[in-house]
């Protein structure tokens with residue numbers, strides 16, 4: 001009798017506490033993060049933009065193109081790099097990028113365009129300077145959801161449509177910094193030793209995108225939207241992972257915008273948010289299916305995953321910033337030096353500006369990473385007259401006489 005009432009009392013309280021748990025549970029336990037689903041109107045909006053951007057490019061009349069008279073007297077625009085900033089907080093490093101772009105001027109032309117996708121809920125003040133009026137129509141983005149894929153595709157589409165001279169498309173975030181001068185970046189992408197081969201149609205510029213297949217978390221990430229939902233479009237052995245920060249050629253940017261098949265699967269909402277990073281899978285998976293040999297399989301944006309937490313890489317803080325750090329971040333075992341790096345905390349701006357001073361003579365400016373003359377840098381030929389001339393002669397759509405010939409060549413090169 002006594003013993004049974006002893007067991008009765010705890011059982012009674014246990015039963016009493018069950019409904020309480022249901023009532024109070026949501027208040028005690030942290031709320032589950034529910035990523036937004038892409039709405040139909042947003043989806044249709046994007047679809048029409050992507051369709052326009054990936055349509056066959058018609059030859060344009062001479063007058064509709066921005067032209068720049070070159071030193072050599074021709075009016076061919078040189079190929080440009082489109083810098084795509086995907087931002088959900090202010091562009092803290094804009095003064096650093098201003099320096100970077102300020103040194104991009106050649107006697108003949110501006111060789112870049114900037115596009116910014118700023119999350120509309122983040123209230124990003126326009127940084128002015130080279131960033132003035134460079135915001136593209138944007139929609140909300142959020143981690144663990146396909147919204148980051150959509151934002152990147154929106155940037156690609158806008159840049160494709162905006163300037164036919166955009167030949168490479170570099171995706172960056174507000175936490176990225178440049179590790180080299182603009183000239184260095186330009187020479188790395190438009191590898192001077194390949195220009196003539198490209199002109200002859202014997203060489204195609206690659207996309208610099210990381211594509212990995214043997215990461216230990218891949219199976220969980222594959223199933224993050226539910227078991228077997230990726231089939232039949234994406235079998236597990238075709239599923240890839242890689243950094244979201246890529247540099248795509250024009251050809252591949254159009255492949256990405258034409259895709260509907262894989263997108264149907266990657267747009268599905270994440271059920272297991274902790275292993276769902278759609279933007280790290282969509283681009284590597286798609287491009288490794290479509291053109292594995294046209295991609296480097298590595299990225300040129302350095303990141304430090306040592307001691308990462310909660311899916312975030314190491315974030316550099318001011319005391320870590322030094323010329324030596326910049327040199328270390330550039331180092332690569334691959335063909336090319338790293339061009340960009342992440343992630344840096346906003347307060348690294350001043351220390352970075354301090355070492356980026358290119359006014360002092362080269363020997364003094366140890367950390368002068370925007371210095372034009374980087375002959376000693378890894379694997380790079382410096383800009384020279386011969387190269388300028390070769391690029392000037394590159395076929396473009398600008399010259400009406402060359403249109404018929406150059407269109408397929410341009411498409412094939414980039």
Ligand SMILES: *[C@@H]1O[C@H](CO)[C@@H](O)[C@H](O)[C@H]1NC(C)=O
Pocket residue numbers: 095098099102
């Ligand atoms: C970049 O150049 C412009 C004009 O040449 C100048 O007004 C601006 O201050 C420069 N910005 C930086 C960060 O040096």
Ligand SMILES: *[C@@H]1O[C@H](CO)[C@@H](O)[C@H](O)[C@H]1NC(C)=O
Pocket residue numbers: 214215216
């Ligand atoms: C993945 O494969 C590459 C090259 O085959 C190898 O260098 C790397 O160590 C592998 N990574 C893992 C996590 O197995």
Ligand SMILES: *[C@@H]1O[C@H](CO)[C@@H](O)[C@H](O)[C@H]1NC(C)=O
Pocket residue numbers: 304305306307314328329
């Ligand atoms: C990477 O981050 C770790 C700390 O997490 C740091 O000790 C290491 O020096 C960093 N590596 C580089 C190359 O910066």
Ligand SMILES: *[C@@H]1O[C@H](CO)[C@@H](O)[C@H](O)[C@H]1NC(C)=O
Pocket residue numbers: 331332333
């Ligand atoms: C290059 O390879 C060496 C030896 O495998 C390794 O210790 C080093 O971390 C690598 N450097 C980079 C930047 O990956």
